[in-house]
Amino acid sequence: MSPKVPQKNCKLLRKIMSVVALAVCGIGPAAFALENDEDHFQRFSALPILGYSEETKLQYGAMALLFFKPNEPGGKVQEIDITAYGSTRKQFQFLMVPYFYLYHDRISGIVDFRYQNWVGSYFGMGNDVDFDKYIGFDRERLHFSTELKSSIGLPRSFNYGVKVIAERSSTDFNDCTKDRCADMDLPDLHNGWRNGGGYILSYDTRDNLNWTRSGFLVRWQQMFYSDWLGDYDFGVQDLDLRGYTPLFWNISVATAALWQRASGDVPFDMLSGPDGTKRFRGVESLFFRDNQSLILQAELRKYLGWRLAGDIFFEGAKVGDHFSELLRNRWHQAVGFGGMLALNLKERLYARGEISWVDYEKFGMTVYIRSAF
Template sequence: MELLKKIGLLLFVFVTLVAAATEDASEDDFQRYSVVPILGYTEETEFQIGVMALLFLRPDEPKGNVPEIGLTAYGSTRGQLQLQLEPYYYLFHDQISIWGLLKYQDWVAGYYGRGNDPDIDIFTNFNRKKFQYGTRIESRIGLPKAFKYGVEVHAEYTEIDFEEGKITDLPDDHSGWRNGAGYLFGVDTRDNINWTRHGFLAQWQQMFYSDLLGDYTFDVESLDLRGYSTLTQTTTMALGFLWQRAGGDVPFDMLAGPDGICRFRGVESLYFGDNQAVIMQAEVRQFIWWRLGSHVFFEGGKSGRYFSELVRNDWHRSVGAGALLGLNLKQNLFARADFSWVDFDHLGLSFYVRQAF
């Protein structure tokens, strides 16, 4: 009955999205905006309702990337609230990209303990209030076209309160300022960042947080590898590999592990988390008709305190399928609703804009 309830809700939500996706095209067929309601159910939010709006700006040149400004606001029956402003800009013939984030979050989530072997029925809820600002600037200037480099700044003030629950060995809440900066470099031959049909991405990133800037000192690293291949004119295969590491006085909610939305979908963020984590993904995406598409995927992931422990630990696995709704077809921008079977034991749902990876 629970399975039928979630499947029925997933179908209802997607029909609602199809009916409500909005665009405004001028005589030259430039889409100016898209508005989509948020109405659904996920493991982390339970029932949620809100709205997401995307404003598209004219590019500097006819075939250039389209700048956009995203605004999201939603609440949930679990007592969660999130407001988010997320702009993307492109400069100098798309050789420079600027991403920004301004977020307020009043969030309830479950803490399942640290490590690779959580019990889904044993957890302690915590409430997190967070103000977050972030900026990432990437550039290809001075390098061959396939290469890129960049810098990122992260500023966040967080207050966390644990509730009474089944887990009594609770971590330090690490409330306060978490401010840092870092760099990235990579090789990126993707033809499109929204729905990539061919190409690959290999990216290394490090972020350094210091008590000279905030209240805690730690660092996080990631190696992100992705490959894409066109199977037919409307079908794409995507493969992904992500390795993460976090060292120092790391807040428990910033440990390495899944985010539940893009990397290992359908679980609460950091359902299994530790100092290191690895996540592997495979997905086949199919455009069907009008603004509709679908995909099927397989994901595996695990975490560990050290690399040797990470290697020894068992894999978490997930299989699933999802529906896609085109928000801006010229930019290959789709919203997605994913249904997953996690560890062949429990079900998960997730909703997001853009592909998972």
């Protein structure tokens, strides 16, 4: 059931530009949303970015979300997300991601173009890593991918699709001059082209992709990177399971399980592990990494009124070289909570800021667009 806004607020939002802010510990984005008075269709949201995460530290920039009317009444809204931000860690990233729907929404697609001039941390391999033991790296990355899915010829809930990726990466490790990384085994940098393609199969009954309250998703993806197309030969695959159930007082529960596997000559920054923003929030991307990973998540979400929502969550994650080792390894755990602000209330598209307590010893923070899963 869609969240409802009091009528007096609806009238106000139709006439003026909404100026809203999401704050987590004093840090968060502010959004400006403009609606068309004639048809009440929101055309865009502009988002100044002032946030913080473990990977970027303080980040600053801007985001624009452009919305386009559905191809037919009741159809899905098409969208283009454009983001540019830097950080106090001397990172820069530009992203442009269009979402589009064709043929009565039976065909959907995502195009992802991004440029990164990035600083990151390598904590080593395996499930048992130390927060204080790492070596930094500098990476320049140009990425393009496109994903096309369809349900033509099948019931709408069944989807099949293809994905193509072209990426060039250049990475350098920093000089290891401190005791904290003197004995680390550094991986191959895998500089050059990582090009590949693969397929996607899914069964999806979710009621809404941005703020899901009911339904479930079963998604299998397999990608093949070939040295015929680029410089390296490896493969990655994942099984994504998600379930959603409405409870009471406009509360819903979301659960997820993600299994990932990488094999072959895999670059160290494309191994299996948490991404730190959607899966196991509050750590740097691939804080722990290996050939396989397993991530479990549970979250309670509640619409609070006007454009505000909140969540509390519990997550567990671990990695291993092979499946039996993965099962034996200990779980990393994180608990947390967050606040959300609707950038497009009709489409239930939220910006979120969350704080997590990782392994009950370190606090992390995440600011992002859309729900974590």
